[in-house]
Amino acid sequence: MFRHVRLICFDLDETLWPCQPVIQAAEAECYAWLARFAPRLTARHSAQDLRDHRLALSRARPDIAHDLGELRLRSLTELLVAEGYEPDVAHRASAVFSAARNRVTPYAEVVEALQVLRRNYALIAVTNGNAQIKHTPLRDCFDHSLTAAEIGAAKPDPAMFHAASTRSGVPLDACLHVGDDPLRDIKPARRLGMSTVWVNRDDRAWPATLQPADLQVSAIDQLVRVLTAAR
Ligand SMILES: [Mg+2]
Numbered sequence: 202m203f204r205h206v207r208l209i210c211f212d213l214d215e216t217l218w219p220c221q222p223v224i225q226a227a228e229a230e231c232y233a234w235l236a237r238f239a240p241r242l243t244a245r246h247s248a249q250d251l252r253d254h255r256l257a258l259s260r261a262r263p264d265i266a267h268d269l270g271e272l273r274l275r276s277l278t279e280l281l282v283a284e285g286y287e288p289d290v291a292h293r294a295s296a297v298f299s300a301a302r303n304r305v306t307p308y309a310e311v312v313e314a315l316q317v318l319r320r321n322y323a324l325i326a327v328t329n330g331n332a333q334i335k336h337t338p339l340r341d342c343f344d345h346s347l348t349a350a351e352i353g354a355a356k357p358d359p360a361m362f363h364a365a366s367t368r369s370g371v372p373l374d375a376c377l378h379v380g381d382d383p384l385r386d387i388k389p390a391r392r393l394g395m396s397t398v399w400v401n402r403d404d405r406a407w408p409a410t411l412q413p414a415d416l417q418v419s420a421i422d423q424l425v426r427v428l429t430a431a432r
Pocket of ligand 1: 215216
């Protein structure tokens with residue numbers, strides 16, 4: 202089924218590591234930092250208020266909505282300046298968030314599976330999120346990594362898939378995309394003629410209205426077995 206594949210693109214959040222606990226911890230750490238260094242802000246705004254403000258900004262500014270780091274920085278800057286703080290405080294708070302956001306723990310099988318795949322395939326990370334791969338435990342696992350912030354558009358926009366193909370010098374029809382999100386990962390990749398693998402770790406139902414991925418796995422080592430058998 203996957204004989205023709207030369208490049209494998211991997212989504213990151215919920216595909217190679219759990220994301221929600223990391224975001225929650227990073228937001229808590231950032232809020233605790235703000236309580237210490239910008240107490241007038243936290244006296245007026247709860248952590249949920251900060252999330253709501255950021256969400257409202259992302260709706261008002263679709264031109265930067267794909268860049269979660271920029272959104273966080275601008276949202277914090279607005280709120281902090283309104284309380285009489287310097288914009289620099291927002292930069293420092295964002296740095297606290299980013300450092301914590303990179304403290305991801307890959308699912309148990311991931312590092313070894315990527316090492317095995319890398320012997321036979323080019324590997325590229327393609328993420329809508331704002332983890333910086335070079336500061337995570339997967340820093341040595343990929344040939345390239347692309348983020349929505351760098352590309353200027355988030356999946357399902359095809360730009361990141363085109364960029365992955367161009368950066369690697371592998372045509373889209375020789376690319377396989379692996380991701381957890383039916384609408385942001387599988388649907389656009391399939392439309393571009395890529396092969397697709399849906400990572401479904403928690404036994405979710407596939408959306409009835411979408412054409413299924415070429416393969417469904419519950420972990421990346423399953424994908425390794427299928428690809429090894431295909432060679
Ligand atoms: Mg994901």
